[in-house]
Amino acid sequence: MDLPYTTEIRPDTGLTSPTLGIWLFLASEVMLFGSLFASYVLLRVGASTWPDQSSVLSVPLATLNTVILIASSVTMVLAWASLKKRSLPAFRLYMGLTLLAGALFLVVKAFEYGDKFSHGLVPATNNFLGLYFTLTGLHAVHVLAGMVVNAYLWLPGARMWRSDPARFTHRVEIAGVYWHFVDLVWIFIFPVLYLL
């Protein structure tokens, strides 16, 4: 059975079903991360003392991760633009670079976590580290989930390009919206946890 409105606009919403679906999902994600940021505000404002965040965490590594994630957003949108220009090889190149950037982000994050653990800094150490590990850990899970979807579109999912290029391009666009959202969340995590 063919799903309706995968690439055609639904008259009542003015959107394709995948587009509406991803935005509704992202709305729930905003509330998920929003509640954690709100917890941070609550605990920090209510605390009599708070650690100097930039001395506890590694600002250079976080800056590097920011650059990596921003670059991955560019390669992701270029992967979609390549399909619009009907070039599957260019799509494979840019999507491959996006996956590489995602993997690099996680490797840097793993180094950061390893360094904290080696110094005995764990989520139970204090409220700040509890929030740091929760927020960055949840974000890392989101990066991993995006990588799984992107890897599927990069290799087995790309078969759809031959049978239904418009639908495949739309799938990449939807995956891109999610990936950019993950980048957007990091843009707030970086100053809030590392710099302020």
Place this chain on the structure above:
Amino acid sequence: MPMSEHDGVRVTPYLVAFGALLALTVATVAVSWLALPATPAMLLGLTIATVKASLVAVAFMHITSARATVFLTLALTATFCAALFGLILWTEADHVLGTEFTNPFESQGGTQ
């Protein structure tokens, strides 16, 4: 939408947005070096983050070409998020303003 309508995708705006995001990342780190008092530092840092997030939403997520349904969904989410933060700040207002708890029974000469 037929693909032919989008064949002329221009990549230059994406590269310009990339450059702007890198520059704003440098600005974010630079603000932390200024050693400003907590409130201005937080306001400046979050303002830069909001500008960066808007750039991502406009340039990469194509939010400006989204339909009313998307904006309604986002507006509802923003309202709930604002309420979440507003209620927390309201709850913590005593700490923010530096007021302290006083025993309401002290003035009555009672020992509670």
